Amino acid sequence: MLQGGQFDNMKDTQAYIERIRRVSRDYQRLELAVDKSLSSMLAGQAVLARRIEKDYEIQHWNPYLRELWFPVEILNSNIIVVEVPAATSYQPGQLLSLLGPIGKPFKFRRKLRNVLLIVYDTPPTSLLMMLPALLANDASVTMVLMGTACQYDTGHLPEEIEILHAEEDLSWQDMVMTLGWADQVFVLVGPSKELSNFADVMRLVRERRNDVPANYIFGVFQRQLPCAVGACYVCMLRSNAGAKLQCVDGPAFDLTTLHLEN
Numbered sequence: 001m002l003q004g005g006q007f008d009n010m011k012d013t014q015a016y017i018e019r020i021r022r023v024s025r026d027y028q029r030l031e032l033a034v035d036k037s038l039s040s041m042l043a044g045q046a047v048l049a050r051r052i053e054k055d056y057e058i059q060h061w062n063p064y065l066r067e068l069w070f071p072v073e074i075l076n077s078n079i080i081v082v083e084v085p086a087a088t089s090y091q092p093g094q095l096l097s098l099l100g101p102i103g104k105p106f107k108f109r110r111k112l113r114n115v116l117l118i119v120y121d122t123p124p125t126s127l128l129m130m131l132p133a134l135l136a137n138d139a140s141v142t143m144v145l146m147g148t149a150c151q152y153d154t155g156h157l158p159e160e161i162e163i164l165h166a167e168e169d170l171s172w173q174d175m176v177m178t179l180g181w182a183d184q185v186f187v188l189v190g191p192s193k194e195l196s197n198f199a200d201v202m203r204l205v206r207e208r209r210n211d212v213p214a215n216y217i218f219g220v221f222q223r224q225l226p227c228a229v230g231a232c233y234v235c236m237l238r239s240n241a242g243a244k245l246q247c248v249d250g251p252a253f254d255l256t257t258l259h260l261e262n
């Protein structure tokens with residue numbers, strides 16, 4: 001599965017936090033001055049980040065020393081923006097080690113008019129970087145928040161995005177119409193019950209749409225990645241085409257092809 005040249009673009013580089021901006025009660029955005037190699041990242045790609053600090057590993061050690069960060073914005077040739085919980089303390093000037101870019105960019109249909117984002121038990125952060133390009137191309141975007149995602153304050157997101165909150169049974173108003181109208185759907189779930197949450201969403205979709213075509217609904221995985229180079233298989237998924245790895249083949253997979261049972 002590991003192929004020569006596959007990781008030619010991935011680099012271990014240093015960055016620092018240039019600016020910190022609080023965007024809502026619970027979230028802050030960090031503007032990171034990064035190596036130029038990261039400024040061409042596209043929506044769907046991520047970095048593995050860790051602080052460079054004396055004794056940091058000793059004081060905060062865990063088996064996953066790096067956190068998976070999906071940028072929410074690229075500002076210019078060397079600034080990427082990430083959104084992280086406000087409860088985590090960062091200071092401007094903080095040095096970081098970034099490993100990336102990781103993963104493949106999201107694939108969008110050529111003629112894309114309506115995009116549906118379903119966010120279940122997780123903040124929508126990993127999907128946010130696609131928004132500027134979609135809006136610039138006049139696509140309509142609806143975001144449905146489910147479960148704990150309903151607690152995410154969307155006040156700082158572009159006002160053109162339609163935001164809906166699902167009921168406890170995960171249904172939402174005009175569901176049949178929204179699903180029929182969408183040219184492409186991206187589903188983001190929290191990493192704890194990811195397969196069963198994706199299965200819940202697929203059940204809902206199949207109940208309301210006679211046919212769910214290929215390349216219509218994509219699940220976006222955000223597991224922590226111990227190696228990110230296809231070596232450890234912690235991020236392995238089963239699909240109709242055999243084993244797939246989030247770090248190499250993902251993070252987005254056609255949900256009609258994945259085996260979602262645990």
Ligand code: FES
Nearest residue numbers: 228230232233247
């Ligand atoms: S993180 Fe090790 S194989 Fe994907």
